[in-house]
Amino acid sequence: MSAAPAAFAALFRPYTLRSVTVPNRVWMAAMCQYSAEPAGPAAGVATEWHFAHYAARATGGTGLIVQEATAVSPEGRISPYDLGIWNDTQVEALRRITAFLKAQGTVPGIQIAHAGRKASTDRPWKGGRPVGAEAHGWQPGAPSAVPFAEGHPVPHALTVEEIRTITGEFAAATRRALAAGYEVVEIHGAHGYLIGEFLSPHSNRRTDAYGGSFENRTRFALEVVEAVRAEWPEDLPLFFRISATDWLEQDGWTADDTVELAGLLQSRGVDLLDVSTGGLAPGVTIPLGPGYQVPFAARVKAETSLPVAAVGLITEPEQAEKILANGEADAVLLGRELLRDPFWARRAAAELGAEIRTPDQYRRAW
Template identity: 50%
Template sequence: MAKLLEPLTLRGTTFANRIWVSPMCQYSCDAEGAPGVPTDWHLVHLGGLAVGGAALVLTEAAAVVPEGRISPQDAGLWNEEQARGWTRIVDFVHSQGVAIGVQLAHAGRKASTYRPWAGQQGSVPPADGGWETVGPSALAFGGYATPTELDLDGIARVVTGFAEAARRADAAGFDVVELHAAHGYLLHQFLSPVSNHRTDAYGGDLAGRSRLLLEVLDAVRAVWPQEKPVLVRLSTSDWVPGGWDVAESVELTRELAAHGADLIDASSGGNAPEQQIPVGPGYQVPNAARIRRETGVPVAAVGLILEPAQAEQLLVSGDADAVFLARPLLADPRWPQRAAQALHAPEAVAWPPQYVRATRAPVPFVQPRV
């Protein structure tokens, strides 16, 4: 059996294989009539990925408070109407024998922006449905609006927001929660000296800058069932001099594991417009490998992992325990099933009975365009 197709168990949850769906924002909620509530688009999008054979489907970032959305059209989990909207999606994914998780997020200073195809860039003004943003410090990201520095009461509301969202996620039936501490969003903003210039207990050294993330993790773990895993997505490097780096990610991972995190989703970048990222196939894997090697904590790799043989090799070599895929799955939602055929184990990934006729003749693996 190929390593990529072997089960993986975290706490009381066993994933049928190690091909997992990375969170991918869809910017497709009704911003006015039902803000933050997932729609039929989300059901079809996430349901289609579950049908394709991945063992874990993570939703897009779900904001834990209204002002935590990246765009007015982002999904949320700050009220019960949103939780009910997610429940029908959870139920369908489960009907396919697939686990589902929700990524809990707060965009911080990168909130209230136009969705990618809006034809405009930057911050949406309040007059057009946007809102004032917040951050660890009053430092703007690029040309975005300058955020208001969070005071201690504001920080406490952030922690409560994450905990309440996790409680709703459990009630909706999610198997996993992932805390989004990457890509320049609020928890990452606190971690990085690029965006955190505070001089109180939430700034300064690594202990201060990581305080909010650890408080959020503690609050989530207090309401999230012990048998269910908590993942943390980290940007393992800011890719700028003097920014957050992989050495600090290693130290933080040890703390996260001690506070109840079960796996690190190792991404990078997003917090500094001047970042210089050496993009190429598997370009983030070395950081994931270092975290796994130096901490012993399970890690998932992500970023330009395109071919089954590439994914298999990084697992066999011990660089990661699972792989998250994004754009390859948008191009080909059947990637896991085709990967099983390419790795000579077609029976290792389930096909829905409605589609099983597709397995009667070899289906060549086609490299998706990304």
């Protein structure tokens, strides 16, 4: 990676967290592909689709790829077709992907996750509705017996013993992530999945040590962070993805809560907060527009010392550059835009007058 001109340095300036240096600030957000086998020995195992999908974004110049939500247990999948990291067969398939990403100069990251009450659904292009045992489904577990939406099953309210088991599954997934070759682990605490369900009073109606007060509702998240950090090498960075607001008028998680939690996460070894929003409750009003979630990342950055990445309708190179140059975030995470254009980073470098590493096989085109 060559240094970019001073006028457009931010987006293509390397960024170091602990011992890992990411070659630029164009990062890929975790986006599920729903393309693994749903059952049998190949359940949750990465396929040729996954390899081709991530390889394309790496050759396209993306600095860091955060692999889609990868379940810490079979019951933690959003759908039966999700990737998993609960066994060694899954690790072997993932190792091929991380090796290729590293060979292209891309840092491989993985988002480890548990879907909670939003688990056991069909693939989005099949409608995304809950599925039962006849379609490889199961009964979801959650902080409380409160369904996600009308037509969704009432989840099983997790016992304290079950909560501790899941925490252990996050720790085991972390060990496997290291064995698979990842250099960044991101804990999924956003979008209304299990950790986010514990955080929000809208979904967490518990009356024990895991519900009620802010301290109690954040307990599970912090215990997971501590368990993951204990397994993840000291020289490798740990991310946490948060929904900074539920977009609910009352009884929801708020931006104030996010700022308070950020400090607690940092004190337990989190190196960067990946700031998204929403996903906990259906039917909420979200003011969609270019960069609509960036202000939430900017607030965390302004009010804490925890680095942040911004996401949400970031589509244009100059838009991304401005976010970084204005100090609103330390990196940008692109989602759907990288589905549309795997070579977005290369196009951005050309538009901004920066240089970017190019595979020898593609040099004739640049």
